Amino acid sequence: MNAEDFAPKTEIEKKLVDAQEGRLSSEDFMQELLDATLFLPVYDDSVSGIPLSDKTRPISIELEDGTQIMVVFTSPDRAGEFLEQAPGQSGGILESFRWIVEHAGTGVGISINPGWDFGLDIEPEMVAQLSPQ
Template sequence: MTPQTMNEAEELLVKALAGELEGDTFIQQLLEVTLFMPIYEKHQIGGLQPTTSDQAVPLTLDDDAGNKILILFTSPDRAKAFVRDFPGYGGGLLAEFKWIIEKVGVGYSISINPDHELGIDLEVGMLQNLH
């Protein structure tokens, strides 16, 4: 049974996970969709968010080899359960994947919807040739 998709990004993931898209085609299409990036809010005061985009700290984890993994989601709803374990990451920003890569860089592996059936992991090398 196909999981319920909530947006264009998830429809793309379903196709990729089903083997219906070539890797390069998937990455090119993924660059155009909007993803949710949890952002650490260190100065959150009564709903105000004085954190500027220059200070935005995305949620990253380290894998067993010490590599950084950027955590992204197809929507804020998909992020809720996961970010509960990471205090300060309740908010975030919705942006085109292409913009996220431009801001964060390609030196990360990327996990989209970790711990979810509509999740996918991108190795650090898969994005190197995009610039």
């Protein structure tokens, strides 16, 4: 989806656009991002519509080299088209990016807003640096 389709709706989306257009440094953006609430699409096995949290797992993409990339969106609205193509998905959760990074696991990258012009791919090494030791 191109830039004309991306009208920022949240503060973090405004900051993402500012960062990608050079009005905000990448360091300042990353600090803002850590405290932002994002949408994490999940597969969720449920009984009668009641989520079983121990069965919830993030939707990820496996790259050709075997790297797992967790998919995250700046808002649930941005995830619509992606979720239509994700078999077995059942929604998602809103969570701080800091929490997402802390729970990403070793060797996992993160893709924010895949399919949109305003997004960000974070390599597994950077995810590890962002996560507290």
